[in-house]
Amino acid sequence: MSNTYRLATLEDAEELLSLTLRAYEPIRKLGIQFPAATADIELVKHNITNHSCYVLEQNNSIVATLSVRLFEEVTDLPCVWWFAVDPAYKKQGFGSKILRYVEEVIIRDTLKAPAVALGTSDKHPWLIPMYERNGYERFYEVDHGERGKGVFLRKVLIPEMFFTTNKKI
Template sequence: MSEVYRIATIDDAEEQFKVIDGAYESIRELGITFRAANADIEMIRENILENTSYVLEIDGSIAATISMKNLPELTELPFLYWFAVLPAFKNQGVGNRLLSYVEEVIVRNTLLAPGVVLATSKNHPWLLPMYERKGYEAFFERPLGDTDTLIFLKKTLIEQGQPAL
């Protein structure tokens, strides 16, 4: 089994759409109004062109994806979003490997950022506790739709005084 971590290109848009659409099916069923839950192929293409999107390929096919951009109105740290694992790879550690790669290799070691931010729904039954177990801590909230709250979480990757690796 070969694994390749890389930046998505516009040629990946259709395959990346299938990953995101499949992964966010449960989000749609929960009625959570994440933008990614209703993304179409044009939104995927626009995201690839305007931001940085990473993929984890397993044996030549995209198994997981996560995107990164700046949210200067909220934080100076990189913001991760549209995190998705193809349902066929769910519960196999694929998402953990991609998230760790982006946190450590990209954000900490390449960008030399001291931390990273992501967001999730307060109403989602397991995402918030999962991110908390991975070291993320809530620091900001804002409404998400009429009955939900978007929780922004940050994770420290480089402690003050600690050199980047």
């Protein structure tokens, strides 16, 4: 079984939309308003075109995706978002593999960023603990009233660089 990491192309849009909607079904049931949870083909194409959308393929089928973008209102660090694993491939380590690939190969080694950030909802029952188990720590929260809090977490990838920068982090 061959695993391939690559940037998504517009030709992947339909497959990514299908994977995303299936993967985010539990998010919709929780009432959390992540853009990916109710994506349409135009939003998927926008993500591919305007952000770095990575896919993990196994035997020429996309099994996971993770995008990198900036969220300058909160941090100067690159942010991961739109993280989805095909439900047919859950609990097989594909989420960990693509997350580790993007953190290490793309953000740390290629972009030379000292850390990575992400945002999620405090209403999600397992995402924050999962990210904390993977080395992320909370650094910022924003109150959205009845919708709950937006929680931003970061993971230091290059400690000697992170602790000497003056960036907004």
